[in-house]
Amino acid sequence: MSTSTPTAAFAAARADAERRERRLRMRRRLPLLPGLVFLIVVTQIPFVVTIFISFMKWNLMKPKDVRFGTLKNYTTVLADPRMRAAILNTVVMVVGSVGIALIIGTGLALLLNRKFPGRGIVRTLLITPFLIMPVAASLMWRHLIYNPVYGLLNGTLNAIGKLFGLTAPQPEWVSSAPMVAVIIALVWTWTPFMMLITLAGLQSQTLDIVEAAKVDGAGTFQTFRYITLPHLRRYLELAIVLGIIYLLNTYDQVFTITAGGPGTATTNLPYEIYLTAFRKYDYGEAAAAGVLVVILSTIVATFGLRLLTSLADTTQPAKTKKEGKK
Amino acid sequence: MSATTADKAIRTTRRAARRHRGEGGPLGVVAWLAALVFITPIAWMILTGFHHEVDAATNPPSLFAQLTLENYQRVIKSNILPYLLNSLMAAGFSTILVIVLALPMAYATAVKPIANPRGLLQWVLSTKFLPLIAALVPVYITFKQLGLLDNIFALVIFYTGLNLPIAVWMCHSFLSDIPADIMAAAEVDGASLFTILRSIVLPISLPGIAATSLICFIFAWNEFLFALNLTATKASTAPIFLVGFITSEGLFMAQLSAAAIIVSLPVVIAGWVAQDKLVQGLSLGAVK
Incomplete structure (x- = not known):
């Protein structure tokens, strides 16, 4: 007891x-x-x-025939040549823009990582394309730059031609190279993004190792290849993953510069889904296509999520320590 | 003897450091040229906005035409103000709501953390990775059923959901910087939760809150797809004004430029002010 x-x-x-x-x-x-x-x-x-x-049959044009329980949307979407073109265009647009923007952005970041007169101004100027409202930027590209008659591109060609007494070619940029026209506008907008992330990576690099390498007689290229690049790798991966996720949603530029055309030359998945839902009024098909986009970006995102958390852990050592204590 | 060797070593290191940082030199010129290339389209748009329509539509382009403010006057007269006001309300209210919701969440992951803050943060972030376009149909149908189409508060709610993950991550990242010792000391001294929040958490996190707000404001202000489909006439925002501004009339480039600059200016300025925090927001708080 x-x-x-x-x-x-x-x-x-x-x-x-x-x-x-x-x-x-x-x-x-x-x-x-x-x-x-x-x-x-x-x-x-x-x-x-x-x-x-x-999984619903739901087209606003056929309001009497709405029901649940069909796989037809998926078979239609996968068989639809427009949708197939949209998938291909999306891949070309995203891979092209992310790739080019990353290369230029990394180059600019390497330049900005050095001290030179007016560095702050150069950085401010370089991030500005990213801040301009995408619709405004797209209208600018279409009407002020690409316009075959009064655009800056053909205008400059003409001016240069006149200088040498020649007749300069005056191509119709948007209709002759629509995908290139959209990708240029996208690269212009997203290069600052790539640059900022890469620059953050460069500035987190400890200079001791770089200096040690120089003292040991490593050349500029060798130092970059064997020391800076491995350190940058995760930042570059992060820039790629985030770039892909943001650019999979590209809509403003397509809507404004080409309206998906000519034909389906620049119709990407978001634009095609928009057309299916609000021009064809087929909610079922639009939703099925939406699910496909979700699957696409989930594949990219699972990779990205792991990357983001690991980066957040290494750039915020204080937080990890605190969590470990508790 | 040994002193001179050390001296030499120091000098070599310094030289290496200087070479690495590349003071001045031709690469600075390359950077300036790159910046000029990137800014040329915008500079052209600014110049065109101050030209008469006749001078805006010439080939070759007229660089030194007479300057005018008439485009800006026309754009302002053409009823842009309600659109700007709608944008301001959608972006402003959603930003306030985002901060109100995100700060307590970040408090629960960073300051007084729950059992598994990592898992929660990952889930929050994963919502940002879902492509917006896939939500368009259900969001449209829901707001239609609720009678919220063409209502600015539909955009406010939607933009809040859009920016909340970014804000939680950014707030988490700056609230984690609050030294645990200060908090503990305040608690030992018997300070109430309200006192701790007001006199420790808030002052330290104010710059972070400002940066987070600016980032959320930028994203909401520039959003186009949902603004286009969820609004019709009353609640339309600035990008909708811009695309509606293009008529089939021949000469409009100067006015278009003026309008594009007016709608972009608030965000460009906000971005310039927050440029040090921009990368943190864009990388969802992962990069500092």
Whole structure:
């Protein structure tokens, strides 16, 4: 008997401690609640609904014939030559823009990582294309730059031609090379983005190693190839992954510069989904195509998520330490 | 003897450092040229905005035509103000709501963390990776059913969801910088939660909040796809004004330039001001 009392007291104390612990844990979760609910309602439920609609026969033009339980949207989407063209165009547009923007952006970051007069101004000028409203920038490219009669491109060609007494060619940029026209506009917008991330990577590099390499007689190229590039690798990967995810959503430039044309030459998935939903009024097909885009970007994102967290861990050592303590 | 060797070593290192940092030199000129190439289209647009329509539509281009403010006057007269006001409301209100929701969330991941903050942060981020276009149909249908089409608050709600993941990550990253010792000391001194929030958390995180707000504002201000499909006449935002501004009339390039500059200017200025924090926002807080 006498032995059970301290055990009971101990158990009671432990239960009490557990209860307090649980209450503390609940209290710590409480601030999350409003934001979490909001995020789930606004960003998660629509995707669930999209999946649901993708299995529905639902065309606004046939309001009597709406029902659930069909795979036809997927077979239609996958067989549709427009949709196939859109998938191919999306890949070309994203890979082309991300690749070119990354190369130019890295070059600019390497330049900006050095001290020179007016570096701050150069950086400010270089990030500006990213800040211009995409619709405004697209209208600028279409009407002020590419316009075959009054655009800056042909105007400059003409001026140079006149200088030498020649007749300069005056190509129709948008209709003769629509994909190139869109990609140039995209590269112009996204190069600053690539540059900023790469520059952050360069500036996080400790100079000691670079200096040691120079002292050891390594050339500029060798230092870049064997020291800077390996350090930059994760930043470059991050820039690529984020670039792909953002550019998979490209809509403004296509809508404004080419309207997807001529034909389907520049129709990408977002634009085709928009047309399917709001011109063809086929919600089922649009949703099925949407699910395809989600699958595409989830593949990229799973990779990206891991990368982001690992980078966040290494650039924020203070946080990791604090978490480890608790 | 040994002193001179050390001296030499130091000098070599310094020279190497200088070479690495490349003070001045031809590469600075290359950087300037690159900046000029990238800025030329914008510079051309600014110049065109100050030209008369006749001078804007010449080939070869007229660089030194007479300057005028008439395009800006015309654009302002052509009813741009309601659109700008709508943009300001959509971007402004959604930014406020984002901060109100994101700060407590980041508090629960960074300051007084829950059991598994990493998992939660990853989930929050994963919502940002879902392509927006796939949400277009259900969001449109839902707002239509709720009678919220062409209502600025539909955009406010949507933009809040759009920017919340970015804001949570940015807030998490700067709230993590608050030294745990200060917080602990305040608690030992018996400071209330409100006092701690007001006198420690808020002052330290204010610059971070400002940067996060600017980033969210930029994204909301520039958004086009949902603004185009969720609004009709009353709630249309600035990008909708721009695409509607193009008529089939012949000469409009100067006016278009003026309009494009007016709608871009707020965000360009915001971006310039926040440029040090821009990369952090764009990389969702991963890069500092």
